[in-house]
Amino acid sequence: MSAEVYAIASGKGGTGKTTVSINLGVSLAGLGTRVIVIDADIAMPNVGLLLGEDKINKTYHDYIAGHSSIEEIIYEGPGGLKFIPGSLTLDNIAEIDTTRVVELIDYLKHRFDFILIDTAPGISRETAVVLESADNTFLVVNPEISSVVDSLKIKVYVEMKERSIKGIILNRTNIYQIHSPSEIDESEDEIPDEDIKNILESSIYGRVPEDRIIKKASFQRVPAVLLEPSANASVFFKSIASKIAGYEYDFEYQQKVSDKSSLLKKIISLFSIRKNKNENKN
Ligand SMILES: Nc1ncnc2c1ncn2[C@@H]1O[C@H](COP(=O)(O)OP(=O)(O)O)[C@@H](O)[C@H]1O
Ligand SMILES: [Mg+2]
Numbered sequence: 001m002s003a004e005v006y007a008i009a010s011g012k013g014g015t016g017k018t019t020v021s022i023n024l025g026v027s028l029a030g031l032g033t034r035v036i037v038i039d040a041d042i043a044m045p046n047v048g049l050l051l052g053e054d055k056i057n058k059t060y061h062d063y064i065a066g067h068s069s070i071e072e073i074i075y076e077g078p079g080g081l082k083f084i085p086g087s088l089t090l091d092n093i094a095e096i097d098t099t100r101v102v103e104l105i106d107y108l109k110h111r112f113d114f115i116l117i118d119t120a121p122g123i124s125r126e127t128a129v130v131l132e133s134a135d136n137t138f139l140v141v142n143p144e145i146s147s148v149v150d151s152l153k154i155k156v157y158v159e160m161k162e163r164s165i166k167g168i169i170l171n172r173t174n175i176y177q178i179h180s181p182s183e184i185d186e187s188e189d190e191i192p193d194e195d196i197k198n199i200l201e202s203s204i205y206g207r208v209p210e211d212r213i214i215k216k217a218s219f220q221r222v223p224a225v226l227l228e229p230s231a232n233a234s235v236f237f238k239s240i241a242s243k244i245a246g247y248e249y250d251f252e253y254q255q256k257v258s259d260k261s262s263l264l265k266k267i268i269s270l271f272s273i274r275k276n277k278n279e280n281k282n
Contacts, residue, residue, distance in 0.1 A: 002110065003034075003108060003113055004115070004136070005134045006116050006117065006137065006244075007133075009121075009127065009130075009139060009154045009158075010139060011147070011150025011151040011152070011153055012121050013043075013044065014121075015142050015147055017041075019050075019218075019224075020138070020140050020208070021047065021118040022047060022050055023223050023234070025077070025114075025223075026223045027242075028116075028241045029080040030238070030241075031241060031247060033113040033114055035081055036074070036084065037077070037116045038060060038116070038117045039085050040060060040119050040126060041086055042061065042087070042120055044120070047118055048086070050223070051081070052078065052221035052222060053085065056075070056085045057072070059086055064097055064100050064101065066100070070108075078226055096129055098129050101129045101130065105133050114244070122153070128157065134163065135164065136164050137166060138165075138205065139151045139168045140171055143172070143173050143191050143196070144190075144191060148199050149199065155202060166205060167202055167203050168203065168204045169205055170196065170204050170207040170208070171207075172209075173207050173208070174190065175207075205240065205243070206240035208237060209233055210233075211224070213231035213232070213233055224237070
């Protein structure tokens with residue numbers, strides 16, 4: 001068994017790469033898979049911060065610099081997730097050693113089902129290494145023309161290196177339909193899906209609504225899908241994770257769950273992802 005390795009990338013910062021990485025990570029772990037999120041963003045490493053980890057000693061960057069072993073940089077996150085934090089100081093940022101990144105991914109591939117790598121925006125040397133090492137890349141894009149165009153260079157780079165774009169994760173959208181993600185109304189406020197697909201020549205793999213739960217979750221340092229499993233954004237994160245893992249997600253069931261009391265809501269929603277055939281897996 002070898003893990004599926006996904007880079008989570010975007011052309012510019014602030015599109016939601018870290019939010020997507022940790023929420024998909026926890027959702028995939030909730031499905032019973034072995035998942036690790038790696039924080040490969042040197043400039044803004046905040047995976048550890050958002051997962052509520054206060055005792056970070058060795059990091060991804062210490063490992064890259066040859067200052068620590070792989071075992072030392074793996075941490076237990078919430079909801080069964082494992083993670084490798086990035087370094088908050090600049091002291092140990094050495095020249096990126098490509099071989100060490102490749103060795104790290106090889107090691108993890110044998111121990112996990114999914115490896116999600118949160119990257120720095122754009123194509124710096126550190127991100128390039130990740131894009132080359134991952135089999136697939138998700139482009140995290142906001143529904144604005146600049147965000148879409150900025151991600152084009154990532155897509156071109158990934159394909160130049162003969163890797164694949166798994167698809168676009170359209171984050172912070174106001175156009176979504178909770179009952180069925182396929183019934184989406186076009187609106188004049190957001191760039192149409194067709195334009196996004198045409199510019200990036202990639203499909204929209206999933207969409208995540210603009211939701212205040214994300215701010216609350218980052219303040220409380222708990223991933224949104226755990227803090228409020230039935231919040232809009234959480235529901236969509238879980239549906240994307242289900243698609244990645246090859247499960248079918250019951251949107252209507254989730255909607256009914258949101259009318260129930262909070263504790264019950266949490267319990268039901270944790271178990272409402274129903275296993276189905278692997279036909280969705282692409
Ligand atoms: N779906 C969303 N709804 C509301 N706010 C969001 C959403 N996704 C991200 N944000 C906010 O946008 C900002 C950038 O998100 P972050 O995940 O840190 O982006 P990146 O890692 O790409 O720089 C954060 O303040 C985050 O809380
Ligand atoms: Mg980030």
